[in-house]
Amino acid sequence: MDLLIKNLPFILQGIAMTLSLALATLFFSTLIAFVLGTLATLRFAWLRIAVKVYVELFRDIPLIVNIFFVFFVAPLFGLELSPFAAVTVGLSLWGSANGTEIVRAGFNAVPRHQWQSAAALGLKGWEVYLFIAGPQALRSILPPFVGLLTLLVQATSLGALVGVTEFFKVGQIIVERTTMMEGWNPAFTVYGAVLLIYFVICSTLSWFGRWLERRLKADRSRVAPGTPVVEQPVTQLP
Amino acid sequence: MEFDLAYLAAQRPALMRGLWLTIQVSALSIGLSIAVGLCGAAIRVLQVPVLDKIVVAYVEFIRNTPLLAQLFFIFYGLPGLGLKLSLFWSGVLSLTLWAGAYQIENIRGGLETVGKGLREAAFSLGLSPWRFFRLIAAPMAVRVGLPSMLNTSISLLKNSSYLQAIGLAELTFVAIDRISMDFRTVEMFAAICVIYLALVLTLSFFASRLEYRLNTPFRT
Numbered sequence: 001m002d003l004l005i006k007n008l009p010f011i012l013q014g015i016a017m018t019l020s021l022a023l024a025t026l027f028f029s030t031l032i033a034f035v036l037g038t039l040a041t042l043r044f045a046w047l048r049i050a051v052k053v054y055v056e057l058f059r060d061i062p063l064i065v066n067i068f069f070v071f072f073v074a075p076l077f078g079l080e081l082s083p084f085a086a087v088t089v090g091l092s093l094w095g096s097a098n099g100t101e102i103v104r105a106g107f108n109a110v111p112r113h114q115w116q117s118a119a120a121l122g123l124k125g126w127e128v129y130l131f132i133a134g135p136q137a138l139r140s141i142l143p144p145f146v147g148l149l150t151l152l153v154q155a156t157s158l159g160a161l162v163g164v165t166e167f168f169k170v171g172q173i174i175v176e177r178t179t180m181m182e183g184w185n186p187a188f189t190v191y192g193a194v195l196l197i198y199f200v201i202c203s204t205l206s207w208f209g210r211w212l213e214r215r216l217k218a219d220r221s222r223v224a225p226g227t228p229v230v231e232q233p234v235t236q237l238p
Numbered sequence: 239m240e241f242d243l244a245y246l247a248a249q250r251p252a253l254m255r256g257l258w259l260t261i262q263v264s265a266l267s268i269g270l271s272i273a274v275g276l277c278g279a280a281i282r283v284l285q286v287p288v289l290d291k292i293v294v295a296y297v298e299f300i301r302n303t304p305l306l307a308q309l310f311f312i313f314y315g316l317p318g319l320g321l322k323l324s325l326f327w328s329g330v331l332s333l334t335l336w337a338g339a340y341q342i343e344n345i346r347g348g349l350e351t352v353g354k355g356l357r358e359a360a361f362s363l364g365l366s367p368w369r370f371f372r373l374i375a376a377p378m379a380v381r382v383g384l385p386s387m388l389n390t391s392i393s394l395l396k397n398s399s400y401l402q403a404i405g406l407a408e409l410t411f412v413a414i415d416r417i418s419m420d421f422r423t424v425e426m427f428a429a430i431c432v433i434y435l436a437l438v439l440t441l442s443f444f445a446s447r448l449e450y451r452l453n454t455p456f457r458t
Binding site for chain 1: 298299301302303304305306307308310311314315316317318319396397398399400402403410414417423424427430431434435438439
């Protein structure tokens with residue numbers, strides 16, 4: 001316990017790093033996911049296939065390999081990425097692949113007649129997406145994105161492997177330092193505390209996701225009778 | 239920088255050893271995690287007092303903490319309690335505990351589709367609980383729960399790469415190790431990406447085949 005209090009500033013720094021990593025990744029994942037997810041709903045088969053290949057590729061390769069890949073291969077092409085940037089890119093590849101599926105499923109969950117009546121009213125394609133389908137799709141898109149953020153917070157721990165001083169790395173450093181300087185191994189306590197703190201952060205987020213889902217669902221049942229069952233995208237765990 | 243196939247051919251034995259270890263760890267953990275899932279789901283569905291609260295807490299805890307931290311807690315932390323496990327078994331234990339939590343939910347989701355009315359109907363027809371489970375509940379539960387169970391198993395296979403962090407010489411470890419010695423980065427990454435993709439796609443192919451076969455009675 002003394003150990004944790006003594007290292008409190010260091011620990012808080014690590015948590016801040018973890019959260020900024022997660023938010024940066026979420027930002028890029030969301031950006032790519034909305035572009036690709038929308039493209040996948042257009043009426044071009046080759047576009048759908050291209051998006052599908054992207055999604056499957058980055059979901060099926062282990063996340064660690066993704067991160068190492070960016071970290072080791074980018075320099076070969078003259079791209080000197082900092083560890084933080086490398087992890088952000090690596091995680092974003094995975095996050096955007098899962099996000100794309102979520103967005104695509106969200107658009108597909110918007111009832112057909114909504115698209116048809118929008119077209120019948122003479123709205124242009126992009127207007128339908130922006131004003132009709134988009135807001136409705138957002139309802140089924142938001143809760144899984146909170147879920148994705150939870151998984152991203154957990155996945156940022158992989159940053160420790162390429163040397164980002166995020167929360168998990170902080171734990172590792174404290175263990176090493178104490179073993180070396182004070183001659184006893186606090187691994188059990190420190191890693192236990194690390195787990196607990198991750199648990200608090202992530203379960204708060206999951207709770208928020210579930211709350212959001214309940215709220216948006218309640219809303220939905222009022223809006224459209226006979227709304228089709230929402231196709232739930234399966235997030236491939238990191 | 240050209241792609242050196244001869245180098246890859248020379249590294250084949252090392253990669254194969256890593257692959258074999260990956261397969262061993264994954265297969266063992268998948269089996270054990272399904273066992274954990276079955277026990278946990280049974281406890282949840284039968285609403286065993288006290289134990290079911292523990293199962294809920296276990297599932298929530300595992301799902302909201304990173305696998306890497308769990309792994310380090312098991313490998314570096316548990317010896318503090320006097321429980322020293324080898325690299326291999328630490329890996330198996332952490333993957334099993336991790337996937338077990340997800341399998342509990344998957345199997346429970348399946349079992350829960352078997353309605354109460356169905357059970358009452360079966361009992362009133364004179365079926366014993368065991369026959370009810372074997373003939374009615376299990377087939378229905380498997381059909382619903384299997385896709386997500388296989389999905390979790392595929393995730394487990396990918397996540398066996400976490401074990402390189404504690405130094406188990408599985409596929410990713412071998413590749414990173416080689417890269418730090420020979421600097422043939424592109425070749426190595428190409429190799430392991432292809433291998434992982436092959437593993438995952440093979441598993442998902444069999445998964446979809448199995449799903450198709452289980453759905454036979456419902457196809458028109």
